[in-house]
Amino acid sequence: MTLRACRHRRAGTAAALILLSLLLSACEQPDMANQPRLDTYQSDSGFADGMAARPIPEGTVHRDQALNERPTHNPAPINRGTLHRGRQQFEIFCAPCHGRNGSGQGVIVQRGFPAPPSYHLPRLRQASDAHFYDVITHGYGVMYPYASRIRPADRWAIVTYIRALQLSRNARIDDVPEALRPRLREAPP
Numbered sequence: 001m002t003l004r005a006c007r008h009r010r011a012g013t014a015a016a017l018i019l020l021s022l023l024l025s026a027c028e029q030p031d032m033a034n035q036p037r038l039d040t041y042q043s044d045s046g047f048a049d050g051m052a053a054r055p056i057p058e059g060t061v062h063r064d065q066a067l068n069e070r071p072t073h074n075p076a077p078i079n080r081g082t083l084h085r086g087r088q089q090f091e092i093f094c095a096p097c098h099g100r101n102g103s104g105q106g107v108i109v110q111r112g113f114p115a116p117p118s119y120h121l122p123r124l125r126q127a128s129d130a131h132f133y134d135v136i137t138h139g140y141g142v143m144y145p146y147a148s149r150i151r152p153a154d155r156w157a158i159v160t161y162i163r164a165l166q167l168s169r170n171a172r173i174d175d176v177p178e179a180l181r182p183r184l185r186e187a188p189p
């Protein structure tokens, strides 16, 4: 065999080997059942707690749970935390129209949007917490619904805060525990 022919044959063998390795590696491509993913109860997940099963994020809703199911009574505890949260959410979502004091003269109304009724009307003072919750959830007349924007717990907190707004105009001295009445006189005028 001449030197030239020998070189040719070696080159041919190398090409065949490369082709074979390409074909074989094609067979080893991971299919969909074999992906770089974590199994549900795998323990070496790389997360701080080691677990592959992650905690369910807050606010997750079961697919069979009716989205707008609501209790008949306000489940929010009446305390400073609820009022604080309710006020914050109210001032973000409701005050632009209803006004910060709930009288229905928010800045948007001052610029021409239809005025909502005052929360201090006897009819709305007597309305149930559930009515306010439903108005937030489903909207009312020209007011659009807030179900997609305000979480249920925050809707109840807003209702609790609106109750406080209503009370602020209609509280009687008898509503204040006797021991606390002297402090009312200390309040700034």
Ligand code: HEC
Residues within 6 Å of the ligand: 090, 093, 094, 095, 096, 097, 098, 108, 113, 114, 115, 116, 117, 131, 132, 135, 136, 140, 141, 142, 143, 144, 146, 150, 158
């Ligand atoms: C863009 C302006 C706007 C915003 C923001 C808004 N509302 Fe209203 N709301 C209205 C208007 C206007 C009405 C009167 C609707 C009608 O009678 O057609 C109304 C009516 C209401 C009523 C009275 C329902 C009744 O029985 O008469 C309640 C309660 C109420 N809104 C609560 C809220 C709460 C709580 C928020 C915040 C989560 C909110 N609204 C945000 C405009 C608004």
